[in-house]
Amino acid sequence: MHVYEIMKTIETRFNGVYKPSPGSIYPVLKSLIKEGSVTVVEKDGKKVYKLTEDGEQKWAEAKAHVKHFFSNTNYRRLASELFDLSLVLYNYRSKLEKPEVFHDVDLVLMECRKKIEMILEDHNKEVS
CATH class of the missing domain: 1.20.5 (Single alpha-helices involved in coiled-coils or other helix-helix interfaces)
Structure with a gap:
């Protein structure tokens, strides 16, 4: 994805509550490139970022860990309360x-x- 697409995807997944800036995205991408989890290529004059095979594996592991963590009802309840608080702040x-x-x-x-x-x-x- 282009950085703009990454930013919009994050914003959409957070229902507009969190809107990352390029200044918060680029350092993360730089770090992920350095560790070999993301590659960057030029496409139509723009940089496109893509997960490497290693990045895909780390992403799958992270998702599984988070899913397992929040499968516990108590954690889900706390996360829900935190999300509700973020909505109050947003509102x-x-x-x-x-x-x-x-x-x-x-x-x-x-x-x-x-x-x-x-x-x-x-x-x-x-x-x-």
Whole structure:
């Protein structure tokens, strides 16, 4: 695919909630090319990126891992909650343009992440 096609595919799969920029796509492609997972060829004067055989295998393994991970009902529930939260943020994106609102929401999210990490670290200590 061309970079524009990659960006549009990602945007479509995220239902418009996430729209990657070329600046976020090119470093990833560069890394994938370097590791041999993607090749680039010129077609009609444009660069086209394609998974190599190794890239196809890694992609299949990653998909299987994610599918297995989310086959657990609890993980699916957490992922669903996170997705719903992203939709809330998207739906109120105009409000988030106000610096004070963005700041307040950002603080809540950072505090939430810290609390989740503390819970998981505490439970990890119990297991060790």
